[in-house]
Amino acid sequence: MADELTKGFEPKDIEARWYAHWQANGVFAASDDPNDARPRYVLPMPLPNVTGSLHMGHAMMCTLEDVLTRAHRMMGFNTLYQPGTDHAGIATQVVVERQLKRDNVSRHDLGRDTFIERVWEWKAECGSRIVEQQQVLGLSADWQRSVFTMDAGYSRAVREAFVRLYHEGLIYRAKRLIYWDCAAQTVLSNLEVDSEEENGELFEFAYPVEDGGEIVVATTRPETMLGDSAVAIHPDDPRYTHLHGKFVVHPFVERRIPIVCDPILVDPTFGTGAVKVTPAHDFNDFETGKRHNLELIEILDSEGRINDHGGSFAGLERFEARKAVKRALDEKGLARGAKGHRLMIPRSQRTGTVVEPMLSTQWFVKTEPLAKPALEAVQTGKTVILPEEWTKTYEHWMTNILDWCISRQLWWGHRIPAWYCDACGHATVVNAEALSACEKCGSTSIKQDEDVLDTWFSSGLWPFATQGWPDKTPALERFYPASDLETGYDILFFWVARMMMMGIHFMGEPPFKRILLHSLVVDETGKKMSKVIGNVIDPLDLINGSDFENVVQKALPGAPLDEAMKKFKKAYPSTASMGAGFEAYGTDALRFTLCSYSPQSKRIPLSPKKIEGYRHFCNKIWNATRFALGYVEGATVGASAPAATLRINRWLLARLEDACVEAKKGIDDFRFDDATARLYHFFWGELCDWYLELTKPVFAGDDAEAKRETRDVLAYALEATLRALHPFIPFITEELWQRLPKPASSPVSIALARLPEAGVGRIDADAVREMTALQEVIGAVRTIRSEREVHPAAQVPVVLRVSEPTLRAVLEDDRRSLETLMKTSSLSLELPGGSRPEGAALSHAAGVEVLVLLKGIVDPAGEKARIERELKKAQKNVEALEKKLGAKGFADRAPPEVVKETEEQLQGYRERIRILDEARALAEEL
RNA sequence: AGGCGGGUAGCUCAGCGGCAGAGCGGCGGCCUUACAAGCCGUUGGUCGCAGGUUCGAUCCCUGUCCCGCCUACCA
Known part of the structure; x- marks a missing residue:
């Protein structure tokens, strides 16, 4: 050193050396001392996936958070930057399964318990990588308190939250239409699905009408016609009036299908104006089905193959089935052609596979009662969102929130603490890792729900589950609520909104005072990194x-x-x-x-x-x-x-x-x-x-x-x-x-040490004003030197002419500074109006006439050109200011100080023109 | 389709009622003993377009044209 x-x-x-120094000296540790009187600053780290390695988004996030943390620590706060990692359900399971696949083993070969052991092994090996990388970034998190969402304590908190919400009626189990990922074999929440516009085709085919004739419908997913339970038309469409109340006949399976009138689903101007309705595999059709009491016909199994309802198509994979259905319709003479069509294809964020709307029994959180106080917290300013414009987005989302599907058909995650009784059918929901008997009938023939919880359900508890909740620990008392939450705007809904709902519900107050959002890091041309x-x-x-x-x-x-x-x-x-x-x-x-x-x-x-x-x-x-x-x-x-x-x-x-x-x-x-x-x-x-x-x-x-x-x-x-x-x-x-x-x-x-704040230096308007004048005068000399191409090391005599006594004294006082920065050995201070030295270039700055004696080095033409340029600029300014001052109403309606300021500016430019005029005359003599 | 945001110097972006800014780039000159990863100087703009409010508009209002992002989507 x-x-x-x-x-x-x-x-x-230097980097590794100082990080070790900080760690060794406990610089990052938050204080648990109950007598510590310092105000607290708490920042929960957006927990990275254990599977992850550091990317630019993390770097952005971590940097901003560490700046907040270090700044507050230096402001004298008892500061906790709470670190941790997320078990990241699907992501981690997919990674480990991929690994197994290399040895041609599936998770089913291993069985649930062995598979989970494998994930833990993997976590032990690779789970610390991202933490090491965060340390390279210099993060001053309190690593001693690091939490993993699958830790025993955290898992207990997750179960507790589930159990309480269940008994409060805010979690329910229901059969609903959901998004299904056929590759990962699990349900996804609507937020885990990304829709992109892709090329597809709109395929048209005819349904024979029972009493003769036909009606042509169009579809982008022909295979779903196997599950059709209606054909919808607009009630006011004159083309189809004659079909009201009629039925069509399904060409492949024994089924009469009603023609229904539905003004909501059907846009008579699109396609043929007739729509096939598949309530079990389409969200709009599902709603239509409810309105008309239609049959729900499921045609896909969990791997995306056609099931027994598909008649002769049973067993075909969904995209194979699409081709087969089209071929079969063609053979029956019912195909009516196809045309290219751009449409939005919903894909799983994790596996990239096209997701299928399917009917499935899942667990849901009733969000409306939770969202309302979360919305109010922001509207009343209890929690502030910065930058402010995100407030609107948050409000918009919170008021249109849908119930949240929280079960996932995965093995890696928090298993749902619900046990179903074979004897009485009752579901026992308690905070336990294992249960021996049904709480209702006492039967020991019970089975735990196979599913695990959505990762966001557990991370939604982050601000308090990290501090020992549901126990009333001193840490919880001290470090909840947090001060700030900083994260990318892209997880405002995934995560931030969830923490707001859970935090308010379980802790009675919002988890943060401020929500700070940063933007997406993209490449230099503005494209998302991929x-x-x-x-x-x-x-x-x-x-x-x-x-x-x-x-x-x-x-x-x-x-x-x-x-x-x-x-x-x-x-x-x-x-x-x-x-x-x-x-x-x-x-x-x-x-x-x-x-x-x-x-x-x-x-x-x-x-x-x-x-x-x-x-x-x-x-x-x-x-x-x-x-x-x-x-x-x-x-x-x-x-x-x-x-x-x-x-x-x-x-x-x-x-x-x-x-x-x-x-x-x-x-x-x-x-x-x-x-x-x-x-x-x-x-x-x-x-x-x-x-x-x-x-x-x-x-x-x-x-x-x-x-x-x-x-x-x-x-x-x-x-x-x-x-x-x-x-x-x-x-x-x-x-x-x-x-x-x-x-x-x-x-x-x-x-x-302390972060400098007001009072670190000293307000000194005189020194600033005087120094600014010196800088301007030096600048004027430098400009002349540079434009005349005087060698930077050459010493050139300078004359400054000024009448104002204070300024004159300042120049005299700082003669030494001026000489150094102007590179002159001969600086003279004079009153204005003296004789014109031969070969002087003249300029004007801060009310000072600046003469640089350049006889012999001067280029008269260049000198004149420069002066002309400056004159033009000054004249333009004078004109603009004169116009402004002369404008109707300016003098009496504008604030006096603005008028005064403008007049002074005008004076300054007039003075400048006067000197430049002289300079021009002087240049003539060169 | 709806919601949100943006169009300011060659590029990337600040500013958001009172003389249009920064960084990078460009151009010219310098190896001046902290720094050539540097120093000095300099050049760049009808502030998307059209109206309106105002003494005064890049800034506020209305309309309009582009460009992003998000949500929902037409089978």
Whole structure:
């Protein structure tokens, strides 16, 4: 540690070292001490799947959450970032089954108990990977408290919730039309189904009418006609009036099918205006069936094969059956042709297979009574959603919520605590892992429900089940409700809404004060990251660096390298200029980048170039500190800003104050883009570009008191700035902070130091105004030098003419600063109106006439062109302002200060024109 | 179809009643002893279109055209 800083910032060297330091010192641990008087900050981590590995979405989420966590810890809160992992029912089961398949074994071969053992083994092997990756990201979660949703305690909470809701009548079992995943062999909730538009066909065929004639219907799923129990027409459709009350004959099975009139289902302008009705396999038809009391004819088994109701088609797989039905209709002369048709195909999120609406007995949560208070909590502001616009989406969803199917035909998960009695048929629902007798008749011939609960049911209990609920533990008392919940907007309904409902129901108050939502991380062109498009980026490749070959193989597994490369480069145009791969940008650069995107936009187009830019920023911080370390040894750093008399020091402390206040506001408002932008600008644009440059002449000079003051201010401001930056870039700030002089009572880690807030610096309007004038004057000289192509090292005489006494004094006072930054050995201050030096370029800034003596180096034509350009600009401004001032009603209706300000602006531009006119005359003489 | 959001510099996006901003890029000049992962300067905009409210509109209102996302879908 005592060794010197390397010339450039190398993230790899420092990250692992400091994470170990934090862990060893218990920096992340929340306090259980009942006497701890600090306010609490609790943030439940959106639990990743145990099957998962870290992707960009996690990186985004984790970064924002860790910033919130670290910032609050530094604000003096007793902070709990509650980590954990989710057993992820379907996802995990699918992964392990796939593994078994390699050995040609199915889960049924193993049996339920053995299979579950296998899943646990797998979890023990691979379940910690995502946690390790989260630690690479620097997460300051309290890992000691990590919870897995299948832990014994958590499982007990899940059963308890089920049992209570059941006895309150909020959970019921019913036969309903549900979405069925034929591959995973389970029911899915409507949220686990994604519909995409795909090409299909609209197939038309005729039903013979009983008394002769026919009626033509159209369908995209011809095989479902085996389960038809009606043909519907619109009651007012004149084409079909003669068929009212008639029947058609099913061509394949012995069945008379009624023709019904239904104005809701039938749109007479679409297709033939006649619709086949299959109540057991279509949601709309199901409703129609209820209206007309139609027969429910199931034709599919759980694997998607036609069952006995399908007559001669029985046993055929559903897509085979489709072809067979079409062929058979054709043979009977009933086919009436087909046309191409775009339609929405519902697919399982997990297995990708087309899901089938099927009738099935399942467990449901009655959502309406739970949703109402969850809606009210947001409407009354007890829970706030940020960014605000999501409130409407939440309300819309909560008011249109459907009952929630919570049973799943899986083995991996929380088994439903219901036992059915063979003797009396009663269902015993109790919080137990095993049951020996029916609670009603005492029979021991009972059987537990085979199904498990939807994963979202268990994760809906997260904010309180992690703290020991249903027991009234001290942890539950202390850490419920949580403060914030941060997550992607895509699981607002899946998860957030569920936690709101469950939290309010079981705990009596909403689980969070704020719900903070971030957007989807997409590729540079705005497309969703997917292994089909080949635009997935592993965050660790950005942190550790990686050849594009490696990156691309992960993005599009199994594809030829050049094809994958082409797709990848197309998705990330900015990589074109990046050579053979990503350099090791480090965790800090990635985190800072992710924070810099506005949470309001719906997409976050990840740009590797931008990450590179923020690695440059880290390098800048590194080098600025390296510079400062050469001067700050022995500095006295106190808890508050040191006294300052020099203008540059007063100015820096004023800017520090502003930057820290703005950054804190950004954090408070969940506007990390504002916070990072302000800190970036302060550090680079103010501290480095101006302040450090201005300290150079001071440190090179021989005014001991000025040196001492500047040393103290530099050390103080840098130390404070690192603290302000720490939540965003924890590693580099810790590394540098440890090397700087700091207050005597500083903690073992910057992570435990205070976040700078109002009062860290000092408001000093005079210093800011005066420094701004200096900056403008220096800028004017630099512009002239640059446009005249004066070599940056060349010393050129400068004359400043100013009448205003205060400003004149400031310029005189900071002569040394001006000379350094203007690169002049000969600076003279004069009153306006003196003679015109030969070969002078003239400009104007902050009320000062700026003359740069360029005789011999000047290009008269270029000089004139520049002046003309500036004159034109100034004249345009004058015209605009004159028009504004002269506009009807402006003077008497606009606020006086606005009028005054406008007049002053106009004066300024007029003055500028006067000087530029002179400059033009002067240029003529060159 | 309904709901929500967006159209601002070449690109990605802030700003949302009172002189149009940032980062990246472009252009010109510099290896100036913290940093070439850098320094200095500079160029980019009828703020989607049309009306309205206002002394004043990128910002508020109405209409309109595009583009996303979500929900529900026509068998």
